[in-house]
Amino acid sequence: MSDNPQIRDVLAYVEARENELGEQAGQLRASIEDLTARLGELDAETENLRITRKTLLNIPAPKPADDPPRPEAPDHPAYQQILAAFTDTGRPMRARDIYQVLDLPILPKHTEGIRSKLKRLVTRGILTEPEPGLFTQPRT
Structure with missing residues (x-):
């Protein structure tokens, strides 16, 4: 240094x-x-x-x-009228009620015809029958 x-x-x-x-x-x-x-x-x-x-x-x-396929209603106009009645009212109905909605005369032989058509729609899954003789559209 x-x-x-x-x-x-x-x-x-x-x-x-x-x-x-x-x-x-x-x-x-x-x-x-x-x-x-x-x-x-x-x-x-x-x-x-x-x-x-x-x-x-x-x-x-x-x-x-895939939505399950919707059951198809028969092509006969009577079925279309029945389904239209349910759509218009939106409530459960009996065969006699259908005649009143469609403004048709209530005759016993016609009531049985409607009832059988309603049962056929139940069988196809288009309508349900929550109690005997009372028909309605299934809830979606």
Whole structure:
């Protein structure tokens, strides 16, 4: 070392400053290592999310559940009139009620004909019979 006191003071300052800067650089390197590790974790999670999104977008949409086929009513106009009467009133009815809704004369032989048509519609699942002689449309 130099014998000059001024140079010694300057060298001591330079050495102290060098140590201080080395310590700060070490802290920054440690911070950089921490940040690099955190950045790697974030990149990995981002990649996982991209893969998840891609996977979800490639899943085919579920096919809609097929509704059970609706039973078909016979083509005869009498059946169409009976069903129209149920649709218009929206309430359970007996054979006599159908005649009143359709504004037809109530005759015993006709009432039995309507009753048999109503029973046929029950058999096909178009109407239900919650109690004997009372007919209604099934709830959907």
